Amino acid sequence: MIAQEQKPMEEILGFLNGKKNIVVVGCGGCATFYHTGDKKAVDDMAGKLEKEGKAVTKISMPLGMSACENEKLSIFLKKKQKEVENCDAILMMSCGDGVQVATEYTEEEMGIIKNVYPANDAIGLVGGGPYKFKETCQSCGMCELGKTAGICPLTACGKGLMNGPCGGVREGDKCEIDEEKDCAWVKIYKRMEKLGELDDFEEMNDPHEWGKMKRPRLFELKEPMSMMDMMGSMMNLNTISGYMSLMFAKTPEPEEEKKE
Amino acid sequence: MAKEVYSQMMKELGEGKYVFTGELEPEKAGNVDAPIKAAKEMMGLVCACNVTDNPQSFAYVSSLAAAYKIQLETGMECVYQLRCSDRNRMALLSDVLGAGTLGLKSILALAGDHVALGDTPDAKPVFDLDSTTLIHMIRKIVDEGKDLGGNEIEDPPKLNVGGAAAPGAAHLPSEVAKVKRKIKVGVDYIQTQVVYYQDVLDKFFKELGPTDVPILVGIYPAKSFGSADFFDKYVAGVDVPPDYLVAMKETKAIKDKEKKREEVDRINLEFFTDFLEHLKGTPAAGCHMMAVGYPRIVGPLKKVMD
Numbered sequence: 001m002i003a004q005e006q007k008p009m010e011e012i013l014g015f016l017n018g019k020k021n022i023v024v025v026g027c028g029g030c031a032t033f034y035h036t037g038d039k040k041a042v043d044d045m046a047g048k049l050e051k052e053g054k055a056v057t058k059i060s061m062p063l064g065m066s067a068c069e070n071e072k073l074s075i076f077l078k079k080k081q082k083e084v085e086n087c088d089a090i091l092m093m094s095c096g097d098g099v100q101v102a103t104e105y106t107e108e109e110m111g112i113i114k115n116v117y118p119a120n121d122a123i124g125l126v127g128g129g130p131y132k133f134k135e136t137c138q139s140c141g142m143c144e145l146g147k148t149a150g151i152c153p154l155t156a157c158g159k160g161l162m163n164g165p166c167g168g169v170r171e172g173d174k175c176e177i178d179e180e181k182d183c184a185w186v187k188i189y190k191r192m193e194k195l196g197e198l199d200d201f202e203e204m205n206d207p208h209e210w211g212k213m214k215r216p217r218l219f220e221l222k223e224p225m226s227m228m229d230m231m232g233s234m235m236n237l238n239t240i241s242g243y244m245s246l247m248f249a250k251t252p253e254p255e256e257e258k259k260e
Numbered sequence: 261m262a263k264e265v266y267s268q269m270m271k272e273l274g275e276g277k278y279v280f281t282g283e284l285e286p287e288k289a290g291n292v293d294a295p296i297k298a299a300k301e302m303m304g305l306v307c308a309c310n311v312t313d314n315p316q317s318f319a320y321v322s323s324l325a326a327a328y329k330i331q332l333e334t335g336m337e338c339v340y341q342l343r344c345s346d347r348n349r350m351a352l353l354s355d356v357l358g359a360g361t362l363g364l365k366s367i368l369a370l371a372g373d374h375v376a377l378g379d380t381p382d383a384k385p386v387f388d389l390d391s392t393t394l395i396h397m398i399r400k401i402v403d404e405g406k407d408l409g410g411n412e413i414e415d416p417p418k419l420n421v422g423g424a425a426a427p428g429a430a431h432l433p434s435e436v437a438k439v440k441r442k443i444k445v446g447v448d449y450i451q452t453q454v455v456y457y458q459d460v461l462d463k464f465f466k467e468l469g470p471t472d473v474p475i476l477v478g479i480y481p482a483k484s485f486g487s488a489d490f491f492d493k494y495v496a497g498v499d500v501p502p503d504y505l506v507a508m509k510e511t512k513a514i515k516d517k518e519k520k521r522e523e524v525d526r527i528n529l530e531f532f533t534d535f536l537e538h539l540k541g542t543p544a545a546g547c548h549m550m551a552v553g554y555p556r557i558v559g560p561l562k563k564v565m566d
Contacts, residue, residue, distance in 0.1 A: 158374055159345075159385065163392035163441060165434050166371045167426035167453055168496025174430075176496045177374045189434035201437045204445050207349060207393045207408065 001030040002095045003123040003133055006041070009048060012091065015117040019088035022049055023080065024119075025059040025073075025102065027094035029066030036120045037067075037093035045093060045119065057083040067098030070105055077102070077110065089115045095122035131254045141212035147205055149191040154208060156184035162205040164188075263403070263446075266418040267365035268337045269308040270448060273474045279546030280562055281339065281451070281476060282306040282555070284330060286321035292329050294553070299336040301555035305562055308337040310368060310451070310548070314346060316494060317378025324355055328362040339422065340364045343372025348388035349397065353407055356398055360417020368422045368451060369394040373496060392441050395421050399446040423447040425475070426497045427455050427464035436467045443473050451548045454480040454491070456501050458538045465543050474545035479535060481528040481561065483554035485509045504531050528557055536564040 016022060024045050031037025039060040046056040059080055065072045077084055084090065084106065092099040096118060103116040126133035138155045144162070145152055154160045158177045164185030168176025173186040192201050233239065265271050272279050282302045284295035299309055311330060313323035327338035340359050347355065359367060371391040375383040389397065397408050398421040405416040423442040429435035439450065450473055455461045461477060480498075482488035485508040492500035507527045514520040539547060547565070551557050 158376075159371060159387045159390075161371060161387060161390040163390045163438070165429070165431070165438060166390075166496075167424055167429065167435070168373065169426075169430045169435070170496070171430050177376045183431070185438075186431045186434050189431070189437065198437070201434070202441045202444060204392050204396060204441055207389050210388065 001033055001126065002097075003126040003135075004031060004034050004036045004095050004120040005123065006036050006093075006120055007118065012117070012119055013052060015115075016049070016052075016054065016089055016091070019054075019115075021055045021057070021083075021087045021089075023057045023059060023084055023087045023090045024049070025067060025076070025090060025092050025094070025098075026061060027067035027092070027098045028061035028063050028072075029068065029094070029098075031067070031094045031098070031120060032061075032063050037061075037098075038063075041093055045091070049091075057087065067092060067094040068101050070101060070109075073098075073101055073105060074109065077106065081110070084110070084114070085112055087114060089117055091117050091119050093119045095120060097122075130251055140208070140210075141217065142209045144205070144208065147200075149188050149195060149197070151184055151188050151191065153184050153188065156182075156187070158184075161185070162208055264418070265420070267308065267339075267420045269339070269366060270420045272307050273449065273545055277307075278565060279474075279476060280306045280558070280565075281546065281548045282309040282558060283312065283548070283550040283552050284309045284326070284338075285312045285315060285552045286323060286326035288318070288320050290321075292321055292326045295326060296330055296333055298553065298555045299330050299334040302558050303334060303336055305558045306336075306549070308339050308366065310339040310341055310550075312552075313341040313343045313370070313372070314378070315373075317345060317373045317375045317380070319378070319380050324358055324362070324364075327359070327364055331364065337366070338364060339366045339368050341368045341370060342394070343370040344387050344389045344391065344394055345372030345375055346383075346386055348386055349408060352389060352394060352397065353401070356401055356419070357413070357417060360419055364419065366420045366422065367398060368424065369398060369447075370424055377494065377496070391423055392438070392445055395423055395442055395447050396445045403446075420448040421446075422449045422451055424453060425450050425464070425468075426453040427477075428453065428457070428460050428497055428499060430497070432463065432467055436464070439468060443471055447473060449473060449545075450475045452476065452478045454478045454495070454498050454550060456480075456499070456504070456535070458535065461539075461542060470543075475543065476546040476548040477539060477542070477544045478548045478550055479532055480550045481532055481554060481557045482508060482524075483551070483557075484524065485512055487553075501531075507531075525557060525560070529560055532561055533564045536561065540565070 024042055026042035027037040035041055042058050042060045046058050049056050059076050061076055067073050092102055099116055099118045106112045124135040125137050126135050128134050136155055157164055158175045165183050169183045170179055173183050175181040175183050192198050265274055284298055286292050311323045311327040323341050327340040331338040369391050375385045400406050401416055402419050405413045425439045426435050488500055488508045511520055511523045549558055
């Protein structure tokens with residue numbers, strides 16, 4: 001998922017300076033998971049804006065309804081079409097995808113030209129949890145994990161080296177630029193050692209093929225997921241047993257979580 | 261040993277001479293007057309000088325321009341340091357061809373410190389290549405007359421290529437494996453990061469094992485306590501011994517400038533004489549003296565090895 005943090009209120013108020021009527025949209029996808037777009041976040045934001053004298057229209061998209069998908073966002077924007085038409089700005093509590101899908105959709109599909117502002121800063125694709133997450137994949141379009149014992153050097157190494165470690169490994173096998181972070185290449189070495197594949201470590205990896213990452217990347221889905229597919233996916237025994245397990249599993253305390 | 265010898269340094273290494281190299285640092289300025297002055301002072305004492313490329317990610321005069329001008333005006337052979345932090349593979353290729361065009365004979369291929377450590381921390385770090393793939397690219401250019409994509413290069417440059425090693429790395433096995441990787445791709449020589457501890461150096465040589473690639477061991481005689489302290493605090497992978505730091509710190513209290521210089525020189529000579537004596541018994545093919553801004557120490561230190 002895309003981790004995100006809310007921007008400082010001063011920055012958000014800077015965007016909205018001189019604008020009275022604000023539509024606040026909370027994304028029901030990643031932003032809801034990270035508490036930067038859920039109903040409470042939208043209510044809190046509305047409260048802060050109202051204190052500053054703004055008139056706020058709230059749109060809270062429910063869990064699973066992501067602002068980055070035209071189909072889903074359109075349902076909620078159309079419900080408040082009049083407010084959207086009459087507002088001075090739209091504040092998206094989502095990642096940058098949500099902001100830009102809203103920008104394009106309001107202009108091209110609804111014919112409404114309004115400033116659409118970000119309330120959040122997206123940090124990146126992360127994995128882990130339940131408390132600590134880390135960026136491990138940058139969606140480069142040419143996965144290198146098969147060569148590096150399952151640890152991505154482009155993302156996990158501060159320099160993104162295909163052949164490390166660099167000369168700056170710190171005490172405790174930490175990164176040159178951040179002593180909180182592990183050196184990815186020492187981790188790769190140790191994992192290759194456990195796998196009995198250390199000979200591979202001495203072989204040069206070719207430079208990464210950045211030609212596979214021509215921005216903006218476009219992607220076409222031949223068969224979009226239908227609502228029936230979605231319902232089917234949610235209403236099967238595996239889903240139910242999975243959610244039941246989560247419900248009854250003990251969430252570890254933060255200090256119990258495996259240190260990275 | 262290198263297949264082809266292009267630089268004076270490689271020639272002397274090939275002849276079995278114990279080689280000394282120095283280090284010159286271009287500044288944040290519109291000229292290279294200071295490194296030219298230092299190069300002149302070191303003429304005859306070292307066979308070549310490295311010209312640093314944005315060391316510790318502080319942005320200075322281009323090392324290509326500086327190396328060319330210093331070599332032209334002083335006759336000192338310049339080892340052109342080239343780091344991957346600031347250039348993609350196209351810019352690196354252009355600079356390698358540029359170096360050959362300008363008559364440079366030796367490149368030290370480095371990954372480079374992360375830009376976050378320097379004076380321009382919001383710059384976008386590049387690292388399109390790393391030190392190993394840069395060495396590989398230079399080998400391909402020089403030996404095959406081709407770039408990474410296999411495109412032909414007319415009249416390819418004649419350059420020797422070196423790589424770095426960090427004997428003091430926190431995790432030595434992966435560092436040694438990386439150095440072996442550089443040797444496999446055809447590095448002509450290795451210059452190590454600064455080493456202060458004899459046992460650290462011995463362990464590095466032991467782990468690396470025998471190699472016919474000449475290794476120059478880096479030392480850093482500091483011109484002042486401030487320089488030594490900066491190295492200790494900010495240079496990745498280097499620990500300066502506390503006793504040396506304490507001795508250097510005490511020189512700060514000496515008011516008379518001449519006496520202070522004498523004391524700084526005395527401390528450096530005492531510490532590094534011992535280290536250099538030890539170096540004689542190691543497989544090192546030479547010593548890289550990173551006495552930046554401190555060329556007067558090079559002569560007395562070199563005498564230790566006579």
